Amino acid sequence: MTNTQNTKNILSIAGSDPSGGAGIQADLKSIAATGGYGMAAISALTAQNTRGVRSVHVPPAGFLTEQLNAVSEDIAIDAIKIGMLANAEVINELGQWLAGIRSAGTGAPAVVLDPVMVATSGDRLLDAESDAALRRLFCHTDVITPNIPELAVLARAEMATDWETAVVQARGLAAEYGVMVLAKGGHLESASCRDGLIDSDGVILSVASPRQYTPNTHGTGCSLSAALATCYARTGDWGSALLNAKSWLAGAISRADELSVGSGHGPINHFASLWDGVRPAHPGDPMAQWWQKIAAIRTGIDELDFIRALKDGSLAREHFEDYLGQDALYLRTYSQVMSRASALAPDTESQRFWAASASSCLEEELALHRGRLAERVPEPSTTTTAYLNHLKASANNYPVLIAAILPCFWIYQDTGSRLAAANRQDHPYADWLTSYSSVEFDAATAAAIDITRTVHQGADESTRTAMWRAFEASSLHELAFFDQTAAPATSRDSSAGEPVAAG
Known part of the structure; x- marks a missing residue:
């Protein structure tokens, strides 16, 4: 089934976060904020808050397939974002379902996979069997979005400490599995932030911006991958999708501190721009307000x-x-x-x-x-x-x-x-x-x-x-x-230090 309407239907397949900052909940907010209609199939249930994850419950793998079939038999799916997959049985079930819907060819949804593999503590979240199953899933995806520790695991290498090494690892991963890789500098030490879309030939597009210093980055990885899937469904171009997703994410992070959610790493502010339209209008010149809102972008240009x-x-x-x-x-x-x-x-x-x-x-x-x-x-x-x-x-x-x-x-x-x-x-x-x-x-x-x-x-x-x-x-x-002609400095994105998320 093909969606011929302007509205794009985006399916998130991920775990839940009852605190609302990550996983399915963050995905649905991100999809809505970037212009899509969000749907969800839950792969795992977590008990967590802004301070961390307490426990995880994984429903039978067959129930995930029932959810996926129920949605896909009735609704045209334009893009899919995949997050937390707890074990090999769940991953294999998902792989069979993806193989079926993508074999249709024309109208098959784009797939973005955020491989949730490493906890904030550095502990591996998947056993060897699940790791192998996840790698098999890559053949059914278009883009994978690992952070720096996850990229190292997937590349079977030591964790990168600079952007150039991360690019090499991502390029090797892209060549091995025939996918694009969104390399994220979230664990690199730098005052700037760089993310890059990479295939087997090298960097397709990279985006750098000044780091925003806030503890409230819970769910950043979930949100970026969901936004990327949504923006691609709307534009049909991965470069434009990355730029649009990053632009929205930068705004959501910059206004995260306006929220008051929990006592740990709080969530980003997914709907900050939307809420501006329902709150009392800010006094003063709207153009001056716009100019101030892009201050970080302007500073980033000056520092190139x-x-x-x-x-x-x-x-x-x-x-x-x-x-x-x-x-x-x-x-x-x-x-x-x-x-x-x-x-x-x-x-x-x-x-x-x-x-x-x-x-x-x-x-x-x-x-x-x-x-x-x-x-x-x-x-x-x-x-x-x-x-x-x-x-x-x-x-x-x-x-x-x-x-x-x-x-x-x-x-x-x-x-x-x-x-x-x-x-x-x-x-x-x-x-x-x-x-x-x-x-x-x-x-x-x-x-x-x-x-x-x-x-x-x-x-x-x-x-x-x-x-x-x-x-x-x-x-x-x-x-x-x-920034497209001169070699950039190493960088880091704003997802560093976020708690384990479900998406």
Whole structure:
């Protein structure tokens, strides 16, 4: 059965967490928060809270199959997230069911598997028979999402202590089992956080952001894998899915401390953005609030090796040209997207602004890039393609589209102002830095902000939420875009130290 509707149905197969922070409960919240309809088949029942797991009850494996059959015989499933599987019998039953539904070919759901294998204490949660069964299950999945200790177990190696080693382990795992691996830097010592989608050929896409320091990260791994499955079902692209899932997760973690749940490691705030729409409106300028919300992303851009080297002029020319090549490709579609905004704009002034911006994008900025590249324009990277797909996905909704467009103005203007402050006559990239910090570009950025503010003020709460999500996602795409040419530092995500979860 194929779901032809816009709403995507996501099935979570995992254990329960009665405290609500991890497992099935976290999955259903994550699926809803990222735009899916959540369903659940429970593989295990736990007695746990924010301080830890007390006991686990595993229902008969056949009952899991009954749940799965009941759902799949009636409801189209667009993606599946798999979490805690307690023993070999359960895993084997699930494998048989997956083999059946995925053999249908067209319309078969994507599968994301979060291998819950290692406790926070470092103890192994699966015996040898269950470990072997879990590895057999990989042939029925698209992406596995181990943390660093789980990755080491699966790779039969010592636990990685740096990002480069984690990538090597993930790449080997991808080659051995024919899956993609989402490597997560959750147990690496670094002030930044990096997750990477990896196949047998190497890194498809990696996303880095500053670490958020909070003890309330219970269920982060469960939530990320469920969000990844949901975002893929909605976009059909794994790179876009990772960026969107990470963007949402960063917001949920950043506002975890607003909750008051338990005395241990509390949960993330899955519905923070949604609740903004039902609480009294915040006073002040909504655009200023947006800008403040992406402060961590902006800081992450400033701290990138690429930006630092560009600022002091030490950036290798090949890295600079790689970046410009991708930027040239980006600008082609960005110009088309602004032309689309002009066609949708409700007033003449806005129509003229977007049309003029589209023309400027082609005539001035793209000409500069091509001049530097001597007409050598590469194929679009996965990062570039993901960003452009995000923009094109908004092309039929004017408020959402201009919110998605805005970060390319605002973040470039903000970053460019600091780069220009370090500019000098002998800087190897002086003309390029000047083009992104000019009176004209400052004025265009201010106009784009004003137009978006006006549309936001006249929108209903649902549209305002959609606008914010588009703006936030584009901001994260900007971070990834700047980070795609220079080697990143090692990193760590925010899931370190979370208690044993059920999903």
